[in-house]
Amino acid sequence: MKPKALILQAHGTNRDYDAAEALTLAGADPEGVPLNHLRSGKKHFGDYQMLVLPGGFSYADALGAGKLLAIDLNTYFVNEIDQFVSAGKPVIGICNGFQALVKSGILPGERLENSKQRVVHSAVTLTFNSQGHFECRWVTIMPVSQKCIWTKNLSENITCPIAHGEGNFQTAELFPLSSFFKQDQIALTYIHTDGSPADGEYPANPNGSVFDIAGICNPQGNVLGLMPHPENHIHPFQHPNWTRGANHHSGLALFQNGVKYASNL
């Protein structure tokens, strides 16, 4: 059985078809589900094995990218999503989906001590790019986390586009970033095309993210959020240099990883 993937369509989602195409190629059975159908009970999170929050401009980025969608997630679906996550099912938030995961506290997924309750006002955020504007360009990212079920054992670096204005991953001053390293939560980092660390250098690190962070996962490793769009590099002809002989689809492996994991649940 192909795992069923719920692709959440919020008000302003626009890379839902891109994500569906990637999941189909990776062997899943994706379904675009309007947020209103989940609210009305016409559809249920529990009927799916994977959850995808695709890119877009939910609520036009009003009051901060992903913020109002995060409020929706925490108002209407807090239990459903917590159950989904605790069950260990794969969850991925891309771009606007990542922003919503972070602003709802689903990532980095801290828990209050001795409690199952999620910390909503986490000390991390995705803020305005250091260049001060939206940017669309191809980047190279390195899979780091071996805890994250999406990036574990990926042998190849991923090239894919970014397309965002608020992808600058930052933490509050007192936030102990070391816990990220300890818990293997840094899933993906921006690197130069030759494989060396971007080290904050623009445009390899396109937005100024601390430690070149392009994506993080929760401590359990089943929830991944990332700013770049691996779903836009699943065919060789999407690569900017395919006419020069480049023949990759390096974004696909990440989705295959997630689908394989969901199939074995």
Added chain:
Amino acid sequence: MSIYRFVVHFTNFDPRSARYLSDAHALGFHNLQRIKCQDLYFIEGQLSQKELQQLALKLLTDPVTQSASWAELPAPPSALEPGTAIVEVSLRPGVTDPVAHEIIRAAHELGFGGVRRAATGQRFLLTLDNESASTFIDSANKLAAQLLANPVIHCWVVGEIAPSFLQEMESSGAVEIISICNLTDEELLALSKDRRAALDLAEMKAIQSYCVKENRELTDAEFETIAQTWSEHCGHKTFKAKIELNDGREINSILKTYLKSATDEINAPWVLSAFVDNAGIIDLDGENEVSFKVETHNHPSAIEPFGGANTGVGGVIRDVLGVSHKPIANTDILCFGPQNVTFDQLPQGVLHPRRVMSGVVAGVQDYGNKIGIPTVNGAILFDEGYTANPLVFCGCVGIAPKGLHVRSPQKGDRVIVLGGQTGRDGLRGATFSSMTMDAQTGEVAGASVQIGDPITEKGLIDVIVRARDLKLYHAITDCGAGGFSSAIGEMSSAIGADIELQNVHLKYAGLAPWEIWLSEAQERMVLAVAPEHVAALQELCDTYDTQLTDVGEFTGTHRLVVRYAGKVVVDLENDFLHDGIPQRQLKAVIRDRVIDNQEDPLISNYQLPNILLQLLSHPNIASKASVIRIYDHEVQGGTVIKPLTGVEADAPSDASVIHPLGAKGLAGVAIANGVNPEYGKRDAYRMAFAVVDEAVRNLVAVGADPERIAILDNFCWGDPLCPETLGSLVEAARGCHDAALLYRTPFISGKDSLNNEYMGADGQRHAIPPTLLISSIGVMQDITEAVTMDLKEAGNELYLVGKFAPTFGGSHFSLVTSQHKNESVPDVNRITPQVYKALHQAIKAKLIRSSHDLSEGGLAVAAAEMCIGGRLGIDLTLDRVPLQTPLSLFGETTGCLLVEIAPANIAAFELIFKDLPLIKIGQVTSDSILKFGDDAILVGSLANAFNPSS
């Protein structure tokens, strides 16, 4: 009820502030030392201190990077440090403010039910050097007027602003009766002018005869309906006019004579719809069809660049929705005044070209990115003629399974409006766009500016594509210029409709019936829906957060009837409304063209490398990467050939290639354009020919099949009542016709924007250069056959294909050297279509490693761009070209491309080009140097010149 004022600021770094500072310096505010930008929110309601704190924390700030302060109004003014000033800006009441709407909605969602109304604004803290107290406020005001606010949509104060909530108003059913029957000719013209109807005497008299025939006067709503329907914008009066030429000839409709006739004569079986729908449609792959439409939004962009361009994009996307297609790509071609003019050089009332450009680009970015359509092709041109009249061409491509678009409302169908609510926005936009602007235009036509809401339009896409597949409607059109009057008027022209305006959802109360009927509020579509399908459509709308309103019925009475609360406010005969406009009779003078071969003697001591570097950094030629990269050109995952290409992704592609989701196999489309105002200034006929050629050649360069290319025309001209202006328009249209026939490229859609003139306070008219945009779309059955323009491998041969006939007339060489200005502009050679076919054959046979067209800057610029793309060199052998070197290098020609061939393929390639013009012109080298004759330039230097920021 209390009003609270929240100020939100970044605790460390705010990227917006740096941008405002550099913009201010560029505009000449050199004594501005610092600018800090903060967000303002005004919230009205009953809220406890704890709730206010929670609102700030949970809704209004990002707690990691921002902090907020708040106070109940009236509050004591903030303490200011010496040398600083505050400017606060807020939207005028009634201007669309989606953030305010979201604040109320989300506050309620979070449980703060006491929030009643909201408004937003911005606060700027300015630090100014060397200012005396008396000039301080003046400087702050000036900065506000020139950079921080636009009076058309904003209020501002130096100091702290009071929130501007809309005043509650009584609904109004007021109808004014306009007496027409007994007016004299002068009075008729005065009426047209007073109501900004832009109708001439013959048209006013036709209205008068109708009144006399019906034995009554008109209501304001009726008069406005006629004015909109008969406007240049909606009615294309000039293109349909009878034109008497100075050589005695007469043309009965430019549109029929030159444009439609070409399409008819070519009679391509793959053209599925030309000139009848909101967008032209061609076959893609036998199962799917693609549509293409390009619109202009010039006048709105001149007075409010962001909103004008924003709604230009939104409008053309709705044109594609109006043929039931899913939008898959956007294009934008922009023309601005030189960016370095000083304020005293600007005509009064004109925004600075820098501000126009940054606003327009931001408007295109905002709409395209948010709605999720890749912006894949465009151009940016600069000319003094565009200072007072910027041009904004917005294009959109769509896809649908073949044959699903329907066009016939049935008697008894409901008139259904989908999407945004109706306000005063954009009143009289169609007539506004048909007039010459002056310094007052901004104020008087302030209401003509609309602000877009791309997320609402995204909802329309989601609903309409599904409703189409479920066959829930019989006809569909978009609300553009003229609002309902035009959309419902056109849709019911063959059947009639009865509308109740009270059903329309308003943004705010107080609109007169004619205002509701004419409003150009954005993001609205009108559908004809059988009564039994309304419920299913409603369900779709609920799912995608889209508003549905039933405003009336298609009747079968052949009259357009509009009511307010039951009372009839419009009752017009369809025949009169749509066919009653008298044909305009115009006069045109065609100037003699500059004679061929009137070449100036060549100056021998040109520094050729310097000229090449100057050309590469000329604003028209230099890289547009800083604009291209802020548009999302990757969303939807189908951008196969991207706008920038090559090793470093910094070289300009000739065209973009899209492989849309849903296309059969590897089918796709290539999209490009041609535009050349420099040629337009000299010879409109040849210009038209040259830009059709360029639009076609760009597509052929990337691998599109030259026998499957369709084109679109967009004419932007000055006042057609000026006979010379009209003469050049006629000549350009004739050029379009002849070129379309030569290349066998049918026109599938077109649009004209005339009266692009500005009357300065000095009484001088500022007109644009004649500007014809040809947009082109070509089908590819296999997108993996596409070719890019970057050099691929050292050792390959470089050929020049096509009839090489460079001249300096209208060239960028003559722009940068000020020489050879009087020569004729390039002509087209009849052999060119065969060259393109041969090239296509070679591309299909995989013989071409790279190809690039020769355009502005000629052979040298084309070669330099190919070097930049591949970071490889070229050794050019000009001795095979029997011309003087500067002319070969920098003269401009039509019909030519440079192509790169691997040594193993030379024989096969030359065979295909047997009997066609072909010059072996150089070799690709690994040393990253472009060599021509005794001169050589490092490719790194070329790249630096081409990329101004690097």
